[in-house]
Amino acid sequence: MxxxxxxxxxxxxxxxxxxxxxxxxxxxxxxxxxxxxxxxxxxxxxxxxxxxxxxxxxxxxxxxxxxxxxxxxxxxxxxxxxxxxxxxxxVPGYSTRSVSEGVIASLFALRRNFNEYVRAARTEWSDSDHFCLHKSPLKDVQDATLGIIGRGEIGGAVARLAKGLGMRVLFGERPGQSVTREGYTAFNETLRSCDVLTLHCPLTPETREIINRRTLSQMKPGAMIINTARGPLINEEDLADALISGRIGGAALDVLCKEPPAKNNKLISLPHSNLIITPHIAWASExxxxxxxxxxxxxxxxxxxxxxxxxxx
Missing domain, CATH: 3.40.50.720 (NAD(P)-binding Rossmann-like Domain)
Known part of the structure; x- marks a missing residue:
């Protein structure tokens, strides 16, 4: 054998x-x-x-x-x-806790602009006239709306954690589908309503590049995106452009279209203060x-x- x-x-x-x-x-x-x-x-x-x-x-x-x-x-x-x-x-369900907790960690990091404030503490705080240093606004998590695409084990676990934090949770229906399932919201309405969108659907021909220039333009200005599922769910060029223009307020990506990414990957090299990229490790808690x-x-x-x-x- x-x-x-x-x-x-x-x-x-x-x-x-x-x-x-x-x-x-x-x-x-x-x-x-x-x-x-x-x-x-x-x-x-x-x-x-x-x-x-x-x-x-x-x-x-x-x-x-x-x-x-x-x-x-x-x-x-x-x-x-x-x-x-x-x-x-x-091996189903092995990473449910790890990924869902990782999503919530990313959610806090984005809403609180951790990247920018960590950098500022090292580079600007010493020259501040005051004990505190104000940069980008700090957004609350409680009462924010979380849109979830994908209602499997991980999507469900993220929803439970988010509700425990006082968030409003919307499960997005499949694009182009009328809402026939209880507990779902139309895809376009989910995009328009959410402060943060997190992706937990499988990669299929229907979901490939589900996040693109058109869908990004439908999102609330300054909304944020988290992806711990599959990189090709997002058109990376379109997301980079949305971050540069300020249309999207931030993104936390644990997956990319090509892994490992090329050194000249546009997102990897993008100097955006609220862009978090981790090397596909959301699943890998102990x-x-x-x-x-x-x-x-x-x-x-x-x-x-x-x-x-x-x-x-």
Missing amino acids: KIVTLDAGTLPVELIKPDYCESWVYRASTTEHELLSVLDNAEVVITNKVPLRRAVLEKLPSLRFICIAATGYDCVDIDYCRERGIAISN TGVNNLIKGINYNLAGYFGGKVKNSVI
């Missing part, structure tokens, strides 16, 4: 080889052109973000099980695996990491025990 881990370097701790595993190929990273040689005769593969598409999968006759070290599974050709009978498991490792081990044990757990097919 051969198990291959393709991008173990995405985890801050090492996986432990199961007792029932005969051959464990543990790779920190794997490029797409290495896949065929690396996965030769492998029955099980563990991947986080390395894509497994039809062109590769059809040349791997021994492959029987894909364990995705994440909740999202857009990196795998689900339709082909269904045709071939390749089982797929993910609890999130522990939950993920347990989930991977649970899925592997399920497959080897003859019953696939957390199947996505």
